[in-house]
Amino acid sequence: MNSRFQDIGLPVQGTCDWLILHERYKEWVASDRRLLWIKGKPGSGKSTLLRYAFEDATTKFGEKSLMLSFFFHGRGAEMQKTKLGFYRSLLHQMLLYASDTHSDLLTTFNQRCESQGEPDRGWLWSLPELRSFFESSLGIILTHRSVWLFVDALDECGKKDAIELASNFNSLLDQVSSGSSQFHICFTCRHYPIVSLNYGLEICPEHENKEAIFAYVQDRLPPRVPYSIREKVTSRASGVFMWTRLVTERILNLELDGMGWAKIEERINIIPDDLDGLYQDLVKGMTDKAVSIKLIRWICFAMNPLTLDEIRWAVIIDAELPYQSIQQYQSDFVDDCQMIRQIHTLSCGLAETVNVGGNCPPVIQFIHESVYDFFIDKGLLVLENRSGASSLAIANAHYQLSRTCIRYLSMKEITESLMVIRYLDHDRLRLRFPLLIYATMSWAHHERESELREVQHNDLLQHVGWPSEHFTRLWVHTYSVLLSRELLQLKNKNSRLEAGYFSGDVERTKNLWDYWPPKGTHMIHVVSQYQLTRPLRTMIQEMEPVGFDINVRDSFNQTPLIIAAKLGHEAIVKLLLEKPSTDVNVRNWHQPTPLCAAARWGYENIVTLLLDVGKAEADLAESSGQTPLATAAHNGHEHIVQLLLKTGKVNVNTRGQLGRTPLFWASIYGHVRVIQILLNIRNVDVNLKDDDGSTPLQAAISHGQHESVRALLSTGKININLKDNQGSTAIHRAARYRQPKALQLLIDTNKLRLNSKDQQGNTALLIAVKEGTMSLPSAVEKSNRLVVRLLLGSGKVDVHAMNNNGETPMLVAAEAGYNLLEVRNWDITDSEANSDSELASWV
Numbered sequence: 001m002n003s004r005f006q007d008i009g010l011p012v013q014g015t016c017d018w019l020i021l022h023e024r025y026k027e028w029v030a031s032d033r034r035l036l037w038i039k040g041k042p043g044s045g046k047s048t049l050l051r052y053a054f055e056d057a058t059t060k061f062g063e064k065s066l067m068l069s070f071f072f073h074g075r076g077a078e079m080q081k082t083k084l085g086f087y088r089s090l091l092h093q094m095l096l097y098a099s100d101t102h103s104d105l106l107t108t109f110n111q112r113c114e115s116q117g118e119p120d121r122g123w124l125w126s127l128p129e130l131r132s133f134f135e136s137s138l139g140i141i142l143t144h145r146s147v148w149l150f151v152d153a154l155d156e157c158g159k160k161d162a163i164e165l166a167s168n169f170n171s172l173l174d175q176v177s178s179g180s181s182q183f184h185i186c187f188t189c190r191h192y193p194i195v196s197l198n199y200g201l202e203i204c205p206e207h208e209n210k211e212a213i214f215a216y217v218q219d220r221l222p223p224r225v226p227y228s229i230r231e232k233v234t235s236r237a238s239g240v241f242m243w244t245r246l247v248t249e250r251i252l253n254l255e256l257d258g259m260g261w262a263k264i265e266e267r268i269n270i271i272p273d274d275l276d277g278l279y280q281d282l283v284k285g286m287t288d289k290a291v292s293i294k295l296i297r298w299i300c301f302a303m304n305p306l307t308l309d310e311i312r313w314a315v316i317i318d319a320e321l322p323y324q325s326i327q328q329y330q331s332d333f334v335d336d337c338q339m340i341r342q343i344h345t346l347s348c349g350l351a352e353t354v355n356v357g358g359n360c361p362p363v364i365q366f367i368h369e370s371v372y373d374f375f376i377d378k379g380l381l382v383l384e385n386r387s388g389a390s391s392l393a394i395a396n397a398h399y400q401l402s403r404t405c406i407r408y409l410s411m412k413e414i415t416e417s418l419m420v421i422r423y424l425d426h427d428r429l430r431l432r433f434p435l436l437i438y439a440t441m442s443w444a445h446h447e448r449e450s451e452l453r454e455v456q457h458n459d460l461l462q463h464v465g466w467p468s469e470h471f472t473r474l475w476v477h478t479y480s481v482l483l484s485r486e487l488l489q490l491k492n493k494n495s496r497l498e499a500g501y502f503s504g505d506v507e508r509t510k511n512l513w514d515y516w517p518p519k520g521t522h523m524i525h526v527v528s529q530y531q532l533t534r535p536l537r538t539m540i541q542e543m544e545p546v547g548f549d550i551n552v553r554d555s556f557n558q559t560p561l562i563i564a565a566k567l568g569h570e571a572i573v574k575l576l577l578e579k580p581s582t583d584v585n586v587r588n589w590h591q592p593t594p595l596c597a598a599a600r601w602g603y604e605n606i607v608t609l610l611l612d613v614g615k616a617e618a619d620l621a622e623s624s625g626q627t628p629l630a631t632a633a634h635n636g637h638e639h640i641v642q643l644l645l646k647t648g649k650v651n652v653n654t655r656g657q658l659g660r661t662p663l664f665w666a667s668i669y670g671h672v673r674v675i676q677i678l679l680n681i682r683n684v685d686v687n688l689k690d691d692d693g694s695t696p697l698q699a700a701i702s703h704g705q706h707e708s709v710r711a712l713l714s715t716g717k718i719n720i721n722l723k724d725n726q727g728s729t730a731i732h733r734a735a736r737y738r739q740p741k742a743l744q745l746l747i748d749t750n751k752l753r754l755n756s757k758d759q760q761g762n763t764a765l766l767i768a769v770k771e772g773t774m775s776l777p778s779a780v781e782k783s784n785r786l787v788v789r790l791l792l793g794s795g796k797v798d799v800h801a802m803n804n805n806g807e808t809p810m811l812v813a814a815e816a817g818y819n820l821l822e823v824r825n826w827d828i829t830d831s832e833a834n835s836d837s838e839l840a841s842w843v
Contacts, residue, residue: 012219015045015212015241016052022208024201025053028184033173035200038188042370043242043275044205045212046188047071047152053186054150065146065182068093074156074369077304083161086151087130091137098141135172139180146182154189156369162189170199206239213237213244220248226261232268242368243275246282249349279374282348283382291315292346293383297397298364299351300375301449303442305363308353309434312339317435319403319463325412326433395453398446405443406463408435409475418477430482440478441515448530458534466523466539467546476517483516520555524548528560528576531569540579550579557588566597570605577614584614592622592631599632599640607640611647618647625656633662633678636671645681652681659691660699667696667712670705679715686717693725701733706741713745720751727759735764738771740786747794754796761803765791769809769820792820 019025028036040046050071058067070089072081079085141147149169154162169185176183185200214234221230229251237244247268254264272278286292298306298314306314316332323329334342343351343364350371353362366372375383380393408414414433430437447460464471517526527536543550551559561582564572573594576582587593595616598606607628610616621627629650632640641662644650653661663684666674678684687695697718700708712718720730728736731752734743746752755763762770768787791797799810799820813820 011045011048011052012216014215015209016049018208018212019049019053019203020056022203024203028186028201029057031182031184033176033180033183034185035170035173036184036186037200037202038186038205039191039202040188040205041238041240041275042190042373043240043368045209045241046205048241049205050150050152050186050188054148057148057150057184061146061148065148066094066098066141067148067150069150070152072151072153072156074153075305075365075372081157083157083165084125084127084130086157086165087127087134088125090134090149091130094134094137094141098137098145131168138172138183139176142176142180142183144181147184149183149185151186152188153369154187155192209239209241210234213239213241216241216244217248220245221251225251225255226265229261229265229268232265236268236271236273238273240275242370243273243278245367246278246349247271275370276374276378279350279371279379280382282350283379286346286348286383288346289383293380294400295343295346295351296375296380296383297400299347299366300372300380301394301397301401301446302438303445304438305354305356305365306438307361307363307434308336308339309361310438311343311364313408313433313435314404314438317404317408319400319407324410327413391453392455395450395455398450398453399455399457402443402446402450402460403463405435405439405446406471408433408439409443409478410471414478415474418474418481436478437482440475440482443475444526444530444532447532451532451534458538460527460532460535461523461538464523466535467542467548469522472521472523472526476519476521479517480519518555518558520553522552522554524550524552524560525554525558525563528564528569528572529567531564531567531572533571533575536572536575540575543579550576550581551583551586553588557591559583559586559588559594561594562586562588562591562597565594565603565606565610566592566601568598568601568603568606570603570609573606573609574613577609582614584610584616585620587620587622589623592626593620593628595620595628596622596626596631599628599637599644600635602632602635602637602640604637604639604643607643611643618644618649619651619654621654621656627651627654627656627662630654630656630660630662630665633671633674634665634669636666636669636674638671638673638677641674641677645677652678652683653685653688655688655690659689661685661688661690661696664688664690664696664699667700667705667708668703670700670703670708672707672711675708675711679711686712686715687719687722689722689724693723695719695722695724695730697730698722698724698728698733701730701739701742702737704737704739704742706739706745709742709745713749720746720749721753721756723756723758727757729753729756729758731756731764732758732762732767735768735787735791736771738768738783738787740783740790743787743790747790754791754794755798755801757801757803760805763798763801763803763809765797765799765809766801766803766807766812769812769816770807 025036028034038046038049054067054069061067068090070086072086074081077085079088138147151165154165157165166187169187173183173185214230217230217233221233233244233247233251237247250271251264251268254267259267272281294315295311298311302314312334316329340353343353347366350367351364352367354365355362366375376394377390380397381387381390384393384396386393414436417429417432450457515529517529524536524539526532527539539548540550551561553559561573561576561584563569564576577584584594592600593616594614595607595610595618598610611618619627619629622631626634627650629641629644629652632644645652652663655661660668663675663678663686666678679686687697689695690699694702695718697709697712697720700706700712713720723729730746731743731754733739734746747754754765757763765788768784768791771784792799797809800808802808810820
């Protein structure tokens with residue numbers, strides 16, 4: 001996530017010193033809390049300046065301050081270019097250097113791991129909660145320590161998110177109390193898209209760095225280069241280091257070609273002033289455009305940056321040639337040194353080899369984000385010598401990448417090796433065929449990206465040899481052989497980052513798990529999963545002549561319709577429903593029905609299609625017993641709940657998985673709007689118990705969903721004194737799970753049997769007192785004490801009620817060293833929850 005910092009080269013001596021001498025920078029450093037913008041043109045050295053400023057501030061202030069940084073990376077992994085990755089990184093840094101400020105975060109993390117499994121598989125952090133944890137932790141840190149935050153390339157997270165982040169942090173500066181320690185923020189970004197924000201100090205590098213540019217030119221050009229050329233480069237650079245870098249490289253290359261200084265100066269005069277123009281000039285001068293196009297496409301659109309070994313074969317393989325064997329391409333093979341030179345030549349210096357750190361091999365990337373922007377916007381069209389929308393060039397690029405991957409997978413040596421490969425041989429297989437893992441993972445992705453942009457080609461089935469399933473079986477087998485170890489590690493380890501080849505790349509590893517094709521996968525499953533409508537339409541048209549079953553199942557019992565429904569592929573669902581033979585009510589072991597799948601993930605349009613076009617049975621339960629209504633309620637999809645109820649064909653009281661009703665599921669997960677919709681159904685049973693004898697009210701209390709409790713109690717139909725299979729009532733749950741808000745709501749009904757006993761003879765007060773004798777985190781202990789105070793405050797609890805073991809609340813409290821009758825004087829916290837009015841405000 002933090003590799004971008006290492007990508008930024010160290011500055012040439014003397015090129016960044018001006019920043020710390022700038023009046024606005026000094027004003028920012030001297031302030032208590034201020035935002036500093038370094039806003040400049042692409043390539044003006046903003047990232048290098050920020051790294052320099054961060055390291056300088058760390059040296060001067062790091063001993064007594066918390067130094068935080070994040071370098072957005074538009075060409076990087078998902079966590080390097082999103083707000084989610086931003087907050088995760090900042091919290092990680094805080095945990096490393098200020099671990100005492102994160103008790104709530106750690107408590108939440110541990111509770112979720114216990115109840116929901118490992119992070120990123122059983123559950124995910126949401127952006128709002130990470131932001132909340134960051135802001136609360138920041139407030140604590142600032143009470144005793146200054147904080148410096150440096151954020152690079154804010155624009156590379158997208159216009160909307162960039163403006164929102166900037167606005168949030170400006171507001172955060174205003175919210176910091178005057179008595180807090182210093183809080184400094186420094187953002188770098190381009191002038192666009194953040195043009196409308198007028199708060200904070202601002203420094204524009206290209207207006208300030210002429211001397212720095214000259215120092216850079218002096219460093220890059222040897223003394224033999226005439227001063228007039230140095231001066232001309234400096235004056236024409238307009239403060240843009242990237243322009244300067246490329247022009248100085250061109251000067252040196254022209255000298256190597258034997259050109260005289262006068263001619264070189266003439267060439268400099270006709271070089272475009274702007275980066276886009278310079279890039280276009282370089283592209284027009286490419287000599288081997290056919291190979292250059294292939295290289296540029298791979299750097300632009302590969303799912304992840306390719307290694308030298310991978311890109312070597314990506315460029316060599318040509319899907320247009322009839323070659324069936326890798327051996328036939330050997331004449332084009334070059335060693336690493338030659339390949340590095342070839343990349344530089346083919347890209348005219350716009351691509352380079354980058355070390356990403358750790359044990360990972362170097363990868364190929366553009367030298368700057370502006371190069372990527374240029375090729376996406378117009379450069380590909382220039383290379384292909386065509387006019388039109390850039391989306392067509394992008395679609396064609398993905399098409400070519402997909403065909404290259406398919407051709408590579410079909411090579412004779414690979415198919416023969418896969419037929420005899422053993423599980424433990426997969427490392428040897430990777431070394432022998434460097435592009436194999438990428439081709440396996442990515443051919444379908446590129447096919448989808450191509451179709452989304454309406455590429456004119458529709459020859460996928462021809463390239464994979466359909467109706468034969470030989471290619472599909474080979475692909476599934478390859479996926480299993482190559483990736484099984486990583487996925488098993490992912491499943492069995494507590495951290496996804498231990499997944500071998502994919503170390504550090506959470507998103508890529510997650511995609512491996514989600515898209516691993518099971519045995520028995522057919523091409524119709526693949527096109528349904530990747531939303532490939534054109535080949536699916538062809539398959540449907542030709543299905544009967546070749547005797548193909550549209551309801552064919554893979555080894556997970558998934559039909560194409562189930563796959564499309566659970567992934568939300570509306571166009572695929574429409575196509576499949578055009579065939580009368582499509583089974584819309586297919587019900588398989590361990591798989592949802594199509595309707596349940598769509599209901600689970602909230603695909604309202606697909607639910608409508610299945611009900612109206614497919615005539616799906618609205619109340620058909622999947623193998624676990626869950627009906628579509630229960631599934632939608634479970635996941636809080638209120639509009640789908642309403643759609644299903646409008647059919648008039650669903651039983652709102654069906655007890656499905658674990659004996660739970662739709663109302664039960666909505667109550668557990670706090671889906672208040674769904675609860676309200678269900679409560680408006682005349683025959684809903686609000687007290688229907690699950691297999692453990694729990695009611696929806698009891699379950700809501702156990703899960704801390706006090707808004708669910710409020711909604712349920714508002715009906716006046718809830719029996720709050722019903723007992724579960726252990727004899728516990730709602731009040732026992734509130735005490736056991738330390739839920740003061742829910743307890744107050746129960747007490748307010750005036751129907752609560754405060755001294756009700758469970759099967760062990762425990763009252764709610766005894767449970768709460770016993771819980772209070774344990775060593776608990778401060779936040780949990782506070783909640784427990786509030787429960788005890790509320791119970792005693794009712795004036796109706798029996799402090800001498802004895803359980804089956806002869807224990808009473810008074811006795812247990814005395815053994816713990818306190819008088820239960822003095823609990824009202826307990827200090828809950830220094831500043832909160834210490835009065836009846838505070839308790840009332842909680843509910």
